[in-house]
Amino acid sequence: MSKINVDHVFTSESVSEGHPDKVCDQISDAVLDACLAKDPASRVACETMVAHDLVANSGEITCSGWEDIDTEKIAREVVKKIGYDHEDLKFWHDSFEYISRLHGQSPDISQGVSEGEGLFKDQGAGDQGMMFGYAANENPELMPTPIALSHRLLLELESIRKNKKLDYLRPDSKSQVSVKYTDGKPDYITCVVISHQTDDVPLDKVRRDLVEIAKEVLEPTGLLRNETEYFVNPTGKFCLGGPYADAGLTGRKIIVDTYGGVGSHGGGAFSGKDPSKVDRSAAYYSRYAAKNIVAAGLAEKCEIQVAYAIGVARPLSINVDTYGTGKVEDSQLQSVLESGSIFDFRPAAIVQELNLLKPDGWSYAQSAKYGHFGRDIFPWEKTDKAEDLKNAVKEMVNV
Template identity: 80%
Template sequence: MSKILDEHVFTSESVSPGHPDKVCDQISDAVLDSCLAKDPKSRVACETLVGHNLVVNAGEITCSGIDSINTEKIARDVVKEIGYDRKELKFWHDSFEYISRIHGQSPDISQGVTEGEGLFDEQGAGDQGMMFGYACNETPELIPTPIALSHRLLMELDKIRKSGKIDYLRPDSKSQVSVKYVGGKPQYITTVLISHQTNDVPLDKIREDLVKIAKDVLEPTGLLRDDTEYYINPTGKFVLGGPYADAGLTGRKIIVDTYGGVGSHGGGAFSGKDPSKVDRSAAYYSRYAAKNIVAAGLAEKCEIQVSYAIGMARPLSINVETYETGKVDNVKIQKILESGQIFDFRPAAILEDLNLLKPSGWSYIDSAKYGHFGRDMFPWEKTDKVEQLKKAL
């Protein structure tokens, strides 16, 4: 692993629930939530496409209550809840054409995942691949500063939009925050970028309002400076947005969903997949382990890679990297993870440990906006293994 540059600027972006790709993620995860509510053993791989007056669902679903699940109604309800609820937005919940091409899961995949049906007795991984989890002590959320701040901006803007406090805001928006690092530590914010869909109002008014909101959100961090630059709707106009202006697909914002480009990514998306798919569940569990390691003070930064073969329960490999910030040797942490004593990376154990089949106090659609990491509502964000790790290491 290369050392972190002594001085550099790192940038991360976030996108709002009204962004076309995020509309898709939320529809896909709303379908997943409905399936798991009917049948916790559901197998779901639901993809969504949105475009000009169009929503398409495709993929594989095996669920004992599937006949009573109205995927079209789910899609329309999600679109309405996001805020595409009136004709003037060009794309809205009452008008779009809906197409479904959903079918059952392949039996060849099912036998490798279902306990007792494949070559191995245990429930196997739903696919091959490698997944990563990451944590650092830069923010209270234990995620990198640029992505944390990008999410915070959009959460506040969406709250203001829905409250009607600023009545010209529309659902589609993006944010981007650039942070200067020195010696691996965030020092100050160099630039803030917000592109927000609006009614046709003067750009000067939009810039004045949104810069004020950005400063209110970011000032408490102590990272703003007098020379921090703000870019608001830099094309000069952003009235047409959402699926009317740009097509969207499930799983196309994997960096927004994770750590904003910090660390590594295995390439797998999350939304629309039930947790038998290790693309999702093992990435959550890797984050869970990495966050507890950092919360325990064993490292300032920690990245965990885990890899699987489809149909096999035990990971093929587990790798730990602390970027020279570890208080104990990486190999010692790795051996603890491999032992399964504190964290058990077998798919069935992950489902049980994080209660992923019967969410309580959260739902998968919650994870489809503002990133999957850094909010305490999710079970993979708990730090209940800290004392065990300290004792073991």
Template identity: 50%
Template sequence: MARNNYTFTSESVSEGHPDKVCDRISDAVLDAFLAEDPLARVACETFATTNRVVIGGEVGLTDQEKLHEYMGHIDQIARDCIKDIGYEQDKFHWQTCEITNLLHEQSAHIAQGVTGERGDEGAGDQGIMFGYATTETDALMPAPIQFSHAILRRLAEVRKSGVEPVLGPDAKSQLSVIYENGMPVGVSSIVLSTQHLEEMTSDQVREVVEPYIREVLPEAWITDKTEWHVNPTGSFMIGGPDGDAGLTGRKIIVDTYGGAAPHGGGAFSGKDPTKVDRSAAYAARYLAKNVVAAGMAERCTIQLSYAIGVARPLSIYADTHGTGEVDPADIERAVAKSMDLTPRGIREKLQLNKPIYQRTAAYGHFGREPEADGGFSWEKTDLVDTLKKAV
């Protein structure tokens, strides 16, 4: 039996967090290749530490002879990302950090697995992917992660606009959300650690950030009982890769549902959409969101599984967590009827062969507004009628 009264905690990290710097660079590299070749296959990893960024991985192009030509842009792509994030520290500066590019041609064996022996496009790897949706927020996302993201996005806005120039790029937020009768009603604790560019006490930092936190959270959620922990360890002036090394793909729970739903294990950033770690996770979120938007359940988890070189999913699983108006087995059948879940079918339905990924690298891949150029297409609810007819 599902619990209705409890406290659940999720965290988010800002675009200046060391791991998110790496996610951003990896996705920017992916976007650059997709802009030149929509069929590019990219698996890009980034490592960052004091005054150094290392980029590695594999790239496959329709015209592989152009790979060397495109490689000349990687250095500037990384610097542009670091500059936009806001790093101009002595030991991590967009102009002076050393960038090493180790990207190389994609393995022919991986390429043949994706192409498939029969010429049909197979999955880029084996694996399991999960999607989730819930009615507890307008975005059909879990409240703790959605509002943790929102706090950091708001602080980034006022930092970049110059309204709060004392704030630095590196930050983390964490909310413990109180649930009653299965819905969020308040926060028992708020944790925020943010880099600052001048000497400040924890109390002084709180004076800066508290108005924005209150602006983002529902008014009734903060009470006299809410605990505040703002920069609880004191000074936080050295941030980003100078303070702690970063690596692509280390914030997978931040990227998805904040721990409120399962994660298949694979990271997203730096991977082109033939990699089902990314595309099938987007498809699973799309399906779960449309199931909930169709009124079939208040909560829904969708799992998809794949084998490398095999086009169709090996299994489709649905769980409505006791909130369903429709039997989960019927949802599974409806999902299979309503969308082509081969890698090619997912890419075509969600229009994933576009340079739309750099913007996903911070503040979550889910719970965002669909954009005119195809960004966050998996957040649309345009499959509702199709699913209803398929049940």
């Protein structure tokens, strides 16, 4: 079992929907949503790049009815909805140049992913690689506390900005929360950082307003202390932001998207990829399994790694690590997962079980901001298999 440093400070960051990289993720996933709505069998690998007065899409898309999908219109609608909707921001929905270099998926890849077309009968994984899922019993979200709180701060600031409660806020922002852990549990928040794009208003006012908001968001956690430090716009000014100030790319915020640096990451990004790509679907399913293990009380923390070969349905390996917090041996939990009786890690089974081709009540574009994990709107956040896991482990122990 892995050892963990039980007394330490851990920091995670989040970025807002107006951050250049997140603008790209949302455009890529909005294109994916449009393709799946038109053709649930779509194959999508859509990349986005933004810069001053430019949005560019590239990648591979195979979709029946593709000719009816206006990707430029999608990009402009996403940019406007985020809040880049007037020329004072120097990047806005009506002004940027749009370029598309999207084309069909390689038939070599398609035959390995399409059921019955490759060397194996079942639908294979869309690529090789390893994916991770993680959960911890630190909060209702079963997420690491630093990333959960960083997301909460920016969600509240987005609401305040869009409701014009603070009319000087602009779309681009970042947050960062540092948490002291004692005996492996969150003890208190040592530091909060907020960098938020604003109109040209006095820094003292921005700092006063945003510290007050941060305290309102974080006070209910019971983790604030008198010694908690706050840093708001620590450079002194943040007026120029978004794609005007920094270029953005799809998939460049993979740690923000996942667990804030806690645990491991296989390196694959999510946004713009249809669920035949296990970078996305298997990472979602691994979170689903890890969250149910923790919800079942079988471990306080759990990380699951799964690995695939392109075109092969059966996972090459499944590994469970509870960081020494498991109520049973990690090998026993691993055996339950490997059996496939509760969680089936084959790509086609994942897609079917989580209904990833026909999202119901959620969209991929929603997942492209404020993290893919920790919000109950997504099907991989359910804890509906906790009892099944407890019963399976009990049977194994009693044998």
